Amino acid sequence: MRKSLLALAAGLFLAGNVSATSAADKLKVGFIYVGPIGDLGWTYQHDLGRQALVKELGDKIETTYLENVPEGPDAERSIEQLVRAGNKLIFTTSFGYMDSTLKVAKKYPNVHFEHATGYKRNPNMSTYSAKWYQGRYIQGLIAAKMSKSGVLGYIGSFPIPEVVSGINATMLAAQTINPNIKVKIIWANTWFDPGKEADAAKALIDQGADVIMQHTDSPAAMQIASERGKLAFGQDSEMIKFGPKTQLTSILDTWGPYYIERVKAELAGTWKSEDTWGGLDSHMFAMAPYTNMPDDAKKMAEDAQAAITAGKLHPFKCPIVGQDGKPVECKGGDRLDDGQILGMNFYVKGIDDKLPGK
């Protein structure tokens, strides 16, 4: 009996080793996720991107991911573990991994890193992000059109420029439809916490908001809006199944094409450190179908989407007036330049809220 157990054990070990060697000559690509892959939002979309990558290049690469990695002292170790496991190209998919990624990148100059939504780069560390504010602008138009109370509810994650520019784009658009539109903002101080997100949605609805928008990652707010008979926008991902009568549209992160492009470059040996910031025209994200709205609202949204894609409409077109009533300097000619949007730390006029830390 004991002998057969030992034999079994040896067999299991051998089986494991064989599969390990056959994978050795493939390019190893690693991913670090901030949430669980089942968050149905941000991390879920990154994992869909990874799956698209596997589908396209599965015979040449092997992917590995670590999920739920906190943006603290553990991140550096998790990234380094992926390096040590032989991954040559590593995607770190949240802003909070910026410093950890940079530290590991400096330590391993022969490994390539791709950091999502950050601003620090290195010869072996690229950044990539999307111009989601374009999608927010379209949502702002729809929200103002659909809101009966004239009050929008906005669940913020962290008051970083990406989120602030989203709020501003929303309001600039909404004001073109209803100059007196109001927005209530709650900072959840998290990317993913369905309980907190749901509480925020409830509080916003109690304060009179009838259209809920969010910059957090779970469908919790959509579910609450649906229960209360209000309208809402999905985030990152298609969330219509959580609110079939609720979702107006959703900004869909479509990372697959970018991941495939970067891995192909790595395979071809042409990978370089780059700063990618793509919009609707370069398909870094897409809009979910416009639903639960009358035809004129739908047409307005589609027209705006076409105009933005064609470059005819820019959400941050000047003149833009800041919260303090003073016009914002226009560094991009007739619009704000990319640096101003990427570093945005002010509210536009009409937002009745104080930017945290200001």
Added chain:
Amino acid sequence: MQLVLEKRAERSGTIALVSPLIAIGLTIVTMVILFAILGKNPLLALHAYFIAPLTDGYSLQEIAVKATPLVMIAIGLSLCYLANAWNIGAEGQFLIGAVAGSWIAVKTQGTDAGAWVLPAMLILAASAGALYALIPAICKVKFGASEILTSLMLVYVADLFLDYLVRGPWRDPHGFNFPTTAEFDPVATVPLLIEGGRLHLGSIIALLVVAAAVILLGRTIKGFEIRVVGAAPRAARFGGFNADQLIILTFAVSGALAGLAGIIEVAGPVGHLQPGISPGYGFTAIIVAFLGRLNPLGILIAGLFLALTFIGGEQAQIAMKIPLDVTKVFQGILLFYVLACDSLILYRFKLVFPNRQVTRGAG
């Protein structure tokens, strides 16, 4: 036939020693079954969890880095628990220590402050942790307030205070509004021990703390007092030991150690103050304290073991695509078995047979 739990006349010393081993054994058996259900090779999984991290210098360093705060906090907590004082708020004391120490780092940033900065940060952090822990201790002694509740609730206060600071006054002006201070200057960071690794001076401090606790509990009157007050409060009163004083003392010491662990984590592996500096160290340390049977050396081993499960869990996730949740299940199962096996120290299983002779006699 019936299986009953019978109270032992006295604690079983043998079981007290083997019970953690039985618990680990049962955990491993359960995990093997779980891995098999998940369709993963159980032997490879166990290898990834327990053996692989021990085979290279890098993972060993990472285990030490992860275990450092756990061991320091758990040593302090064990003193409290031995004296029957229930400090559940080490997480808060950890955060307050981190905040207090960071204050010096933030204020001296960019100045040519010298080598005094780091020692001052450590001292201030320990003092702040101790003071913060004294709040529940004094409420307990003066007003009879439950220290379990008060210490726990102060965790949230500390958490929000830290949050306020890094979002407001201490926020890095070049950090794009992200809630974090700027990176600490080199004089405000805990020195690394090995070039290229992350092992830092804090691990040495943790070892010194363990040694001090061994001496305190084994060789001094104070240590004896702590153990007597906890084990036999009546005897302690007759012996003239002051239980209230000991609550104050053990809370202060455990708060100081948690605070010290906090600043070492911030000025070490993290490098700046931000929310989320603790993935629940103050609470995990409670598990470590009990897993180590409130014994300093036991705690050292338990801390390293728990750190091993974190690092091993990560390697299993990479090597075998085992979900992170399995690591959490694993830690939960381990604690469950430890507590379950501990009941065997005071109780034993006994088979009880209905008295057949009587039945027969009647027939």
